[in-house]
Amino acid sequence: MSLQHGHGFDLEARLRERERNGLRRDLSPLDAVAGRADVAADPGCAPPEFDEECVVFGANNYLGLAGDERVAAAAAAAAEDVGTGAGASRLVVGDTVAHRSLERRLAAEKGAERALAFSSGYAANVGTIAALDPDVIFSDELNHASIVDGVRFSGADVVVYDHCDVDSLADAMARRADAASDGESWLVVTDSVFSMDGDVAPLSAICDVADEHGAWTMVDEAHATGVYDGGVVGERDLTERVDVQLGTLSKALGAQGGFVAGSEPLVEHLLNAARSFVFSTGLAPPAAAAAERALDLAPERRDDLWANVARVRDGLEAMGYDVWGDTHVLPVVVGDRDAAVALDERLREAGILAPAIRPPTVPEGTSRLRLAPQATHTDAEIDRCLAAIEEAGEEVGVL
Structure with a gap:
């Protein structure tokens, strides 16, 4: 039929x-x-x-x-010097000096060994979570849709804990531990600043609970990047305890794109395994240059x-x-x-x-x-x- x-x-x-x-x-x-x-x-x-x-x-x-003229000037200069678009995936022929310069600046901002720029914050979240391929993900119930979609794409077992409730997270992890298989990989993922409620996740306490169970912690700093010095993670001196830091270039920095910051092995893994990076045209060089200039201007x-x-x-x-x-x-x-x-x-x-x-x-x-x-x-x-x-x-x- x-x-x-x-x-x-x-x-x-x-x-x-x-x-x-x-x-x-x-x-x-x-x-x-x-x-x-x-x-x-x-x-x-x-x-x-x-x-x-x-x-x-x-x-x-x-x-x-x-709307800052200095940010616009940086974008215009990059468009003239490098081009308006990357022209290809960065793993093909789309990797430019503008990308490398931005990533060095982002790594310094986040206190990380290395950073990787994505075409959007959404792409950074869905690509990173899926590429980490955890067995179990513990996710705040009010996490952004890009995190939720990344969790879905990962195929992991998902445990949703009550919003910003560390006791709820701890109880969920304890229950899961009773039935856990040997060698399971666990990931706790949360926004730092929640975009609709305007509150901040209790990141230090979340790291404490994650550490108890040997879980990794991933924090999306989309609405904190630029607003706080080093994001909420940096301001609260948690850089060494948060395994994966994400952010966006399109909010307080006034440009476009997203990024992940963390260890050298993390970034090397993502540029090989994150499908939203591997199979996507690189971030436009003017956006990269604009974001880098905005990082310098943000403190003022x-x-x-x-x-x-x-x-x-x-x-x-x-x-x-x-x-x-x-x-x-x-x-x-x-x-x-x-x-x-x-x-x-x-x-x-x-x-x-x-x-x-x-x-x-x-x-x-x-x-x-x-x-x-x-x-x-x-x-x-x-x-x-x-x-x-x-x-x-x-x-x-x-x-």
Whole structure:
């Protein structure tokens, strides 16, 4: 029996279902990626019209380096000197001086013997976890989707422990130890800064539990790279205890790509066994050069970032909003998904981009605005954002 064309793929029905559940999303192109931008005049997208320049409070460009002229100049110079693209897998003919220079700088930043740049943070996670090929993986329940997918691809037995709960991890490892086979390889994997809750994993205690069972520890520093000196791992002096450090170049560093840092044998293994590295065109040289320059500039922006974060948090809490976490990511939790979407829409009308985050990205009943102040936001822009959020909250009925 032959299948009819399109059998089983009613995509319009799937889209209608998303619409009914308040889960359908659309693209809203901007003409810039810095802390402020105009909505692009794309008639196919029909974006809202703003009377003035909009202010972006939902990007991961925490240090404002995506719009820094010095970072752009480094990218432009690399494009002219090396080329706009690597042209091939780095194991073929795509390995350039820009890659090697960035990797030396990343290794120094992370206190590691060596680093390896991937085309994205997602590729770094899925490729690394699968290439390590552990027998058992212990994974925080709120780990990023790229970690979750890497765990799936690995084929390992998976144990999910309660979010940032070391007792839950310890209990899970103890139970598994009772039935473990000789020589099993165990991997504990966690984000350091969680991108939706804005909290930090208890890394020292996690390392303690992992050490008790001879497990490796892998930490994804995507939202910590650049914001903290050496990431959370470096700031907490855990470099010697964390076996695998990951990060991204596309958030606080304002470029594109991902990386892994660790021992020489780790990196040698990954460049031979991580399929997302072996079978992917190398990171674009301009992105590599931009990230390296951003690493040099990051320290000068950190104080401004934390001052802006404190100002926004204090303002939101004074209004009565429930603000989670204790980092530069500020989840403003309102609970109901419709209320979160309504807040998002009213803020857009006021020229503030602060996206609503809904299930399945976050658990049911915890829909929120995800605010991410940047080091380059001015006092006037922060005042404008806070005033708009207060007015929107009163209109929607969450204040």
